[in-house]
Each structure stands twice: as structure tokens, then as C-alpha cells.
Amino acid sequence: MWAILPGLTMPPEDFADLAALLPGEARVLDAYQVPLTAPSAQARDWFQAQGDWGELALIGHSAGGMAALEWWLTFPDEVSRVVLLDPTDPWEKVQQPLPGTLGHRAVRRLLKVAGSWPWLARRLGRLGRRTFWRLFTRDPDQLDRATVDRVWGGSAGLIAVWDQCFDRFRQEVRVRQLLAAREKDGGRPAPPVLAVHSSQAEPYHVPLAHRLGATVADFPGDHLFPTRQPAATAALIERWTTET
Helix, strand or coil, X not given: CEEEECCCCCCHHHHHHHHHHCCCCEEECCCCCCCCCCCHHHHHHHHHHCCCCCCCEEEEECHHHXXXXXXHHHCHHHCCEEEEECCCCCCCCXXXXXXXXXXXXXXXXXXXXXXXXXXXXXXXXXXXXXXXXHCCCCCCCCCCHHHHHHHXXXXXXXXXXXXXXXXXXXXXXXXXXXXXXXXXXXXXXXCCEEEEEECCCCCCHHHHHHHHCCEEEEECCCCXXXXXXXXXXXXXXXXXXXXX
């Protein structure tokens, strides 16, 4: 089974086409039920509750790449292969605001209040989704308005996005610690790893890929290529799978 861990803020509908095109069964994490940035055991339990997964392979996009790495490094014996699609850099040198700070708590309260007015929550949700989409492409959003309203049209969805934007820095710390511990112990053999870099993104994954001994591939597209070009993405993954 392919377990797909989507990019930050992205609902499972964004990866439905990719899941349908992959060889074999594929399931997409609903990060609005289980936070993408939570310790990997939570996502693992969620997938287990969906039924037996047989041979397990992980696909992580963007921040989902960190979730995939944390899962593999925490439960190495159950992961057969890992695909990282434009993964976040666990060593990114940016200011890292942590959950619980004054700014985080203040905006969280405002989002909770906004959620009590459905019309306002829907407007905020649509604005947030449109802003996120336009960061990477000018093409029309592939999600219909009903889906956008269902996912982000209330306080729960808005707060989930806000919390995970902060929690991802804690996740990166956990991944760095797990990678350091693995290397200190001599590094048990890694499963086959594919790191795919979009042509419009910074090559954050390259140092990470080298440390993992990953196969590196370039993809002619923007950061949202797994959801905007699912057929080509699935074909790339399938070719790599048959070669490794």
C-alpha cells in the first residue's frame, strides 16, 4: 500500500487523482482528522484503522516529506520504500515560531471567533486557499468551492491549518534528531528512497537526499506537481519502483 502524506494545508481531495493512478492500493492521510505535523505514530494509527496495508510504501509531499521520514525513522522495519516530493528542508535556516507563543495564541482565538460566523469562516477559508494556490501557480484551483467550504469553512479547519503551520517546526526538530541518531549508530540500511525536485523550487532536498543515499529526479513543474500533474508523477514513481 502507498500511504500518501500531503503537503501542509492540502486535503486528501488534492491527491485523489495521484492515488488512483499509482500501482496498487493507495490511501491519502486526512490531515484535518490527524495533524500532518503530529508525531508519526498518530498518522500510522490512522492508516492502520483503515485496514491492513500489506507492504507499506510512503509518499510525502512538501511538509508531508518530513512526516514520511519521521514515520520511516521511527518504524523502520515496516517501510519498504519512501518517495519525497519536493520535501521540506529539515535544516532550513528560518526563524521558527513555536506553538504557544503570544502571536500563535492570539490568531488562534480570532479564528475560533470567526468560526462562529459561517459566512466569515467561509470567506477566510476561500481567501486562504486562493492565497496558498497562487503562491505556486496562476492556474485555476482544481478544488470546487463546496470542497473548499467544507474543509476550511469553519473554525476547526482554519485552526488546524494555523496550528500545523507552527507545529511543522517541532516536526523538523524531531526529524533532525532521528537522522542524527541514525547516523550516530552507523546508519542501518535505508529502504529505497526517491527524492523528486520540481524545476521551480529551491533544491532543498539535495543534501537530504545525499545523506539518505536517495535517487534524485527532477520534475518539470511547480511545487504542486503531484496534484497538478498526477499522471506524470505516478508514471515517474512507477518507473522508479520497477527499477529498484
